Amino acid sequence: MTEVGPPEPVLSYATPASRPTQQSRYAIASLVVSGIEIVWHTLSILEAPLPFDVYKQDRMGTVASVLALILAIAAYCEPNRKRSMAHVAITVAVLSFVSYILLVPL
Numbered sequence: 001m002t003e004v005g006p007p008e009p010v011l012s013y014a015t016p017a018s019r020p021t022q023q024s025r026y027a028i029a030s031l032v033v034s035g036i037e038i039v040w041h042t043l044s045i046l047e048a049p050l051p052f053d054v055y056k057q058d059r060m061g062t063v064a065s066v067l068a069l070i071l072a073i074a075a076y077c078e079p080n081r082k083r084s085m086a087h088v089a090i091t092v093a094v095l096s097f098v099s100y101i102l103l104v105p106l
Helices: 025-045 054-077 083-101
Strands: none
Touching: 025 054, 025 083, 054 083
């Protein structure tokens, strides 16, 4: 005969291990685009010899800052991701966008 022992206790709160979280790639991409845009805008304000006229330079910088905002917002939509870099990305993206509104190159 087989011996039947006492049943092992099953914990009601025992769940499988959660998936590991990592930084969002959208947040990293947003930081890169924001960094490039800030350098571009700084060079435009300092009147560095850039390859385009002022209107096109301003338009490209504005598009880059909007792209950085979109990527930063997309970082919040990803499940199982850390939010610390997403917070930094949204802050830098908003600052770069506001710089285009406030600091218009002459």
